[in-house]
Amino acid sequence: MPPPETMNNVRLRYTEEGVLDGYDVLFMDLFSSDFDTEMEPYHLTLEEAHFFFYERVVLSCDPSQGNCMVLRIQLPNSQLSYTRVGDTKWTWIGGKGNCWEYQDILYNNNDGLFYGVR
Template sequence: MEELPVEILGDIFAMLEIPDLVRASCVCSSWHTAYTSLRASGLYKRQQTPCLFYTSESAGDNIACMYSLAENRVYKLTLPEPPICSRTFIGSSNGWLVTADERSELHIVNPITGEQIALPSVTTIEQVKPIFDDAGAIREYEVAQYDGEEEFAGPYTRAPNKLRDSLYVKAFVFSDSSMESYIVVLIHEPIRQLSFARAGDTEWTWLPPSAQYEDCIYMDGILYAVTSGGGIDAFDVDGPTVL
């Protein structure tokens, strides 16, 4: 096997699951060369067998467990604060998990590398207003119920640890190749509206005035969003103004 040409080794390696691929790269120098060449070419696109991601009280507050169906084994991953066991999962894509902590603040975390990035504060979402106590701490949040055209009901309030349950619907992390970065898109209440943020943003950008979104995808600077009625809206989020 070690005498096979790099091209043939690459074809074989391209059929392996990621754990087996990494192990193969450690066998010898020629296999490592084939592994490096395959990764650099961008041709490794094998669909991976799904893993079950969960937390356990016995494992610890900052330990996440990932059960591999392909290997029939559990990996334990140490993740940064806040405790992963106390977070709500809003979405996952491109290797990232989107989580909401007990203050309803959002973070994206890569469970494999342990990298974590804080997203803009929930207080910068258009419909969310913080209400402070006498000491200056956030006591609760007020959520206005409007869609950019009209207010269809009165505002409601939620405690910091309860807002995440009623505000967030779904989140996506998309690669932004034009800026070698990422963009996070959030479907949120009221009535399933859209907001997005790029790497380094300090606030969420709201996309009015439509609503009732179910899913979305980002391609070549355009965000395509599908509504519950089957319609598709397109937003140019790379332009000087969002259209």
């Protein structure tokens, strides 16, 4: 899977010595899909990041099949993003209106679709 910093609202944070120290998450206005520059970024330690970026993850199939798609719920606001095996970045699933606060996600093998529960 691509690393978290491939999300367009995530920045790596380094110490003065150049050692990776954590992540800064820019908040997005979910209606306009623009960054909210008025709010202070959310600062994450490396330890906090794996819980923040991967609240829930669902795969469409065994990744060794090569056509696997991965859907995840990530904070803030329990938003969705996806990637495919071989992709180099995560793609945020946005839209106008209520595209956040997902509680669960699942994949249906019968119709080949992901479903989100809010």
